[in-house]
Every structure is written in structure tokens, then in C-alpha cells.
Amino acid sequence: MAKTEFTKLNGGKVIDLSPDDHTQKSPPLVASYNEKIRPILDAVDKLRRLNVTQEGIPLPTIVVVGDQSSGKSSVLESLAGISLPRGQDICTRVPLIMRLQHHPDPAPEFVLEFQKKSVKIGEESQISEAISKATAEIAGNCKGISNVPLTLVVKKKGVPDLTMVDLPGITRVPVGDQPKDIYEQISGMIMEYIKPDESIILNVLSALVDFTTCGSICMSRSVDSTGQRTLAVVTKCDQCPDESDLLNKVNTNAVNIGLGYVCVRNRIGDETYGEARTKEATLFEQHPLLSKIDKSMVGIPALAHRLVQIQSVIISKCFPDIIKNINEKLNASVLNLNKLPRSFASIPDAMVAFMQIVVSFKETLQKILVRGEYDDYEHDKEMHCNARLAEMIDTLSKDLEASVNFCENFLVEEMKVLEEANGIRLPNFLPHSVFLILLKKKVNGISDLPLTFVNKVCAYLELVSSRVLIDLCANYPQMLPLMKKATQHVMEKIKLKFVERVDEMIEMEKIIDYTCDPEFITSYNKLMGKRDQILKSMSSIAGTTNVEGYGIIYTKHLVNVPGNTWDQAFDLKMRMTAYWKIVLKRMVDCLALQLWFFMQKVVNKEMEMEIVNEVMVHGGGIEKMLDEPTSVVKKREQLQSSISLLKESKEIIEQVMDNIEVTSN
Numbered sequence: 001m002a003k004t005e006f007t008k009l010n011g012g013k014v015i016d017l018s019p020d021d022h023t024q025k026s027p028p029l030v031a032s033y034n035e036k037i038r039p040i041l042d043a044v045d046k047l048r049r050l051n052v053t054q055e056g057i058p059l060p061t062i063v064v065v066g067d068q069s070s071g072k073s074s075v076l077e078s079l080a081g082i083s084l085p086r087g088q089d090i091c092t093r094v095p096l097i098m099r100l101q102h103h104p105d106p107a108p109e110f111v112l113e114f115q116k117k118s119v120k121i122g123e124e125s126q127i128s129e130a131i132s133k134a135t136a137e138i139a140g141n142c143k144g145i146s147n148v149p150l151t152l153v154v155k156k157k158g159v160p161d162l163t164m165v166d167l168p169g170i171t172r173v174p175v176g177d178q179p180k181d182i183y184e185q186i187s188g189m190i191m192e193y194i195k196p197d198e199s200i201i202l203n204v205l206s207a208l209v210d211f212t213t214c215g216s217i218c219m220s221r222s223v224d225s226t227g228q229r230t231l232a233v234v235t236k237c238d239q240c241p242d243e244s245d246l247l248n249k250v251n252t253n254a255v256n257i258g259l260g261y262v263c264v265r266n267r268i269g270d271e272t273y274g275e276a277r278t279k280e281a282t283l284f285e286q287h288p289l290l291s292k293i294d295k296s297m298v299g300i301p302a303l304a305h306r307l308v309q310i311q312s313v314i315i316s317k318c319f320p321d322i323i324k325n326i327n328e329k330l331n332a333s334v335l336n337l338n339k340l341p342r343s344f345a346s347i348p349d350a351m352v353a354f355m356q357i358v359v360s361f362k363e364t365l366q367k368i369l370v371r372g373e374y375d376d377y378e379h380d381k382e383m384h385c386n387a388r389l390a391e392m393i394d395t396l397s398k399d400l401e402a403s404v405n406f407c408e409n410f411l412v413e414e415m416k417v418l419e420e421a422n423g424i425r426l427p428n429f430l431p432h433s434v435f436l437i438l439l440k441k442k443v444n445g446i447s448d449l450p451l452t453f454v455n456k457v458c459a460y461l462e463l464v465s466s467r468v469l470i471d472l473c474a475n476y477p478q479m480l481p482l483m484k485k486a487t488q489h490v491m492e493k494i495k496l497k498f499v500e501r502v503d504e505m506i507e508m509e510k511i512i513d514y515t516c517d518p519e520f521i522t523s524y525n526k527l528m529g530k531r532d533q534i535l536k537s538m539s540s541i542a543g544t545t546n547v548e549g550y551g552i553i554y555t556k557h558l559v560n561v562p563g564n565t566w567d568q569a570f571d572l573k574m575r576m577t578a579y580w581k582i583v584l585k586r587m588v589d590c591l592a593l594q595l596w597f598f599m600q601k602v603v604n605k606e607m608e609m610e611i612v613n614e615v616m617v618h619g620g621g622i623e624k625m626l627d628e629p630t631s632v633v634k635k636r637e638q639l640q641s642s643i644s645l646l647k648e649s650k651e652i653i654e655q656v657m658d659n660i661e662v663t664s665n
């Protein structure tokens, strides 16, 4: 039969997994195997023992799958030359990792490792019982399964250097006390092992069954549709009812096995392994039909050679990725651990961190609020505090100005006030109280604007403080709630004082009319200069006039107003208009100064003291900061254990790399 070319596509690269002639061992392969592959295989096995796959790092693995009683354990037995639990019932109930290692000493060594235990097995005859006992310990005495692996290390003269994983056979019908979902459990476990691209699937098929109906074939095809990483072992060839059919099956490859077939005859009953190999050789040499199968496709030695060859290729191919994966995962885990909130070992530790945050908080607020520097938040406009506060003051100033309309209902309000303030006194005499009544009315009309401004500014300052605190407490989120509460508390106190000042300011403006600003007289005189223009418009047809700087004034409604009243109302209006400008300017200035004053006071003095007071006295003390949510504690433990596992893996890799380099030199 012509030598079949088998290739495996992996990560876009083609790996040649072609079988060579097993009868002529290629010296370069053996040499490079001992120098390079063997140490790497040892390293990969060490990584497997560490359970590095739980960190999401797949390892190149030969996974033995097959339907129940297809002969998986028998194949492994034949490869290892030892007895494993065998039978017609489910025997393999946990993943059995078989590490076969050739060693020159004629005395074999057997070790069973599971659940961090390592059991030395003295006699070959005790292996089967030891595996059954360990299986029962892991998966119970009934027929249930478990995915906690067992590792059997077999060091024996002449065995191939191979590591394989034997998995429970696929069974559809639960037997004995098996759970109803046994099929799902077993297939789930098998899928987990055969899914990674790094796995080679050793599909064990009994010659007695139709391959197309095998559960293990369906499964391996679902993850390896082209069969590029599937090798078939056909067992029970000695019992085959129709040899020509078997010959046909392996030659036509009806089930699409990419790495080819190896037909075997395992040990039967009490035969020794030597007897079994002799009978196997005789079967494939002398049987009229089976002898027609290519010699590279029959017998356990051919299978061993083929597996060692495939293992060498897959291990060499995957090793760089394993190193890369370990480094990447290690870096990511370290990064994630650093991102986790720091835990405090003691109260002094927590105290130091707390004081550092308080000091940094003060410094940052001084920077962004007092000095107006925003380089720490260059791309975050909300944190450019001076500009945002200036915008708020500007908006207040515009809102205040817009609250008075000079032109609307011209002189009507003034005339009403004059009428109500009328009394027994000289005509043409404007009492001071009239001006104050009008002033009070006007101030009342805008009094909510400064208060709205205070609320807006305080909400903004609270937001800024909270943003700074979130940044500063990034490593210590357990401190954040207490710090935030303390800051809110300080802000509330400041706001109360600020509101008090603003109320006082508004009260003052209502009861006192005073300014030394010469602008008042200038503005008043300018307005009074418009008297004739306005008077004239009353007798015009349109009854309107456009007063420069104020807009269009309607005067028709003033035609019948007595001259004396008109004059007094006009004087009152012009006086108020000139004074109102001064009042608004003073309010804005005063609010801006107050804001600045409070901000400085809070940032430079009060905030620091208040936070310390709030945390130490009202917040339950620094001890409260030692409390950590259990989710964080768990996450930290997980990451720490991942990191130590990955570090250990890295050391294993570094050691093997050093050894390879030394050998190559």
C-alpha cells in the first residue's frame, strides 16, 4: 500500500504528521528525540501535573477515546506492557493520564498520583487494583464518573516515551447506580479533552462494530471534521467476523480518519504480553486477508512508533505557544492582582494609606480648585474647575440681567407705587421710602437666582470631590464610602454657611440703597437725558420711541398721566434702572468672592480635619477599613494561586530551555 501523506493544519501552519517506516528507525529522529523532545515532553508532563490547563493553557495531549469496551484500556496495557482494570462493564471512570517512560534499569517503577497524593506501586500485578482503589476514592464505589484525573507513571525498559489520557468509554444507557445523565457527563468530559487543537485523538474502534455508528467517531468528527488530528486504532482484529470488510474499511477510510489506521490484537485472558505480541505478529503475517494490510498499519509496535512520532511533532509545534501563553497569562494575572483593592494587614497599614489619601485629596483639590491647574485631567473638561465655575458665574450674571425689562409697561409699576405711597406731604416731593419699596420688590423678584447658583456650585464641587476621591481610592475601594460621606458632610456644612451669607446679602440689598460707584450718577444722568425724546413720542402717531441701549418703548398709555406724576415716575424709573445695574454687579461680585473664600477655606483647612473627624469619630474608626468584601478576598486568592502556578510553570519551562541550550552547545 502506498505510503499515505497525513498532515495536520494547526494555526495556519501545516505540520507533517506523515508516518515513516517504523521498521527503520530514523537516527536523526532518535537523536533529536532524546536531546530535545524528551526534555520537552517531561516539561509538558510536569505542567500537566501542575494542572496548568485549568489556567486556560492547552497542552499537547494524546487523548484515548472510544465506545464502551472498545478496548481502550487494553491498547494502553499493550503499549505499557502492564495490566489495567479491564472488563465488559465501565472500568475507566476518571481520566487516566498514562506517562510511559523508557528507562534503562530492568526493574520497572510504577507510581500513581492523584489528588496531591503519590502512591508507589511495588508490583506490576498491583497496578490494576491500585487504579480501581484510587478511582473509587475519586469517583465513589458506584459506577459514577469524575473528571479529577489519575496519573500513572510507568518507567519501564522498552516502553515508548508517551503520555496519553484514557477517558471513560461512551455509554448511552446508564448501568447500576449510574446517574441518568451519564452519557452527557461522559461526552462532556471527552469533549473538554478533545476540543483543543493541541489534542491528538486516538480513536479506539472495535473491529466487531460498524465504524460509522460509533459514538466516538461522531464526537471526534464534531471537533475535527477533516480528521487531521485523529488516529484510529482498530482492536479485536482477531475476532473480526468479516476480514475483507475490515480491510475495506481501513483502506477506503469511510469515516475520514486523517492520521490513518493501526490494526491491533490485544492481550486476551491470561496471556503474557510477549505471547500477545507474538500472536499479534502471526495474525497480521499469516492471515490470508489481514496480512494484506500495510505493515506500518498493524501491530502495537507500529502504533507505538506512530504515536511517538506524532507526539514529537505536536509537542515541538505547541511548545512555543505554551511558553507564550504562560507568559501572557502570568502578566495578565499579575496585572489583575495589582488592580485589586489592596488589603491591609494591620491598623497602622490602613492608617498610613488613609493619611496618604487625605493628603493627596487636599493637594489635588488645591491644584484644581484653588490654583486652577487641570493637567491631571487634561481631557476631562468637567474637571477644569476654574473655567466651569467662571461659566456658572457668567450664567448667573446673564440671568440676573435678563430678569429686568426696562421697556415693558413703561412707568406703570412706578406710578402704582407712587399712588400707594401717596400721603399728606408737599407735591413734587419723592420720599426715600418709595424707592426702597420698589427696590425690595425688584430684589424679591430675583432672590431665587443666587440661591439656585449656590446649589449648582455646591453640587458641582461635590461631584469634583467625589471624582477625585474615586481616583485616589482606586486601590482601596473599601475607603471610598467613608471618605465620600465625610466629603458630603463637609459640603453640606459649607453650603449652609454659603446660603446664610447669600440670604444676608439679599436682605441687605432689600433694605439699604447705597453705592459710591460714580457709574450710578453717570448712568442716571444719561437716562434722564432721554426725557424729552420719550415725552415727544407720547404725542406721536406711533406712540413709540427707540431709546438707545434699551430698545423700543411704548408710551401711548401715558398720554393722560398728569405731568407731575409722570415726572416723579420717570425720575423713579431712571434712578432705579441706574441703581439696579449697580445692585446686580454687586451681587455677582459678592457671590464670586464668597465662593472663592469658601472654597479656599474648605480646601486649605476644613476638609482635611472634617474627613479625619468623620472617619475616626463617626465612621467607626480605621478598623472599618480593614473589612473587605468576600468576593474581593476570593478573587485575590484565586489570582494568587494562579500566579504561583504560572510562576512554577515558567520555571519548569526556563529549566528545560536552559537544558536544551546546553545540550545544543
Ligand SMILES: Nc1nc2c(ncn2[C@@H]2O[C@H](COP(=O)(O)OP(=O)(O)OP(=O)(O)O)[C@@H](O)[C@H]2O)c(=O)[nH]1
Pocket: 066, 067, 068, 069, 070, 071, 072, 073, 074, 075, 085, 086, 087, 088, 089, 090, 091, 092, 167, 168, 169, 170, 235, 236, 237, 238, 239, 264, 265, 266, 267, 268, 269
Ligand atoms: N479478543 C480480543 N479482545 C479484546 C481485544 N481488545 C480488548 N479486548 C477485550 O475487550 C474487553 C474490553 O476491553 P477494555 O480494554 O476494558 O475496553 P475499554 O474500552 O477500556 O472499556 P471501558 O473503559 O470500560 O469503556 C476486555 O474483555 C478485553 O479483554 C482484542 O484485541 N482482542
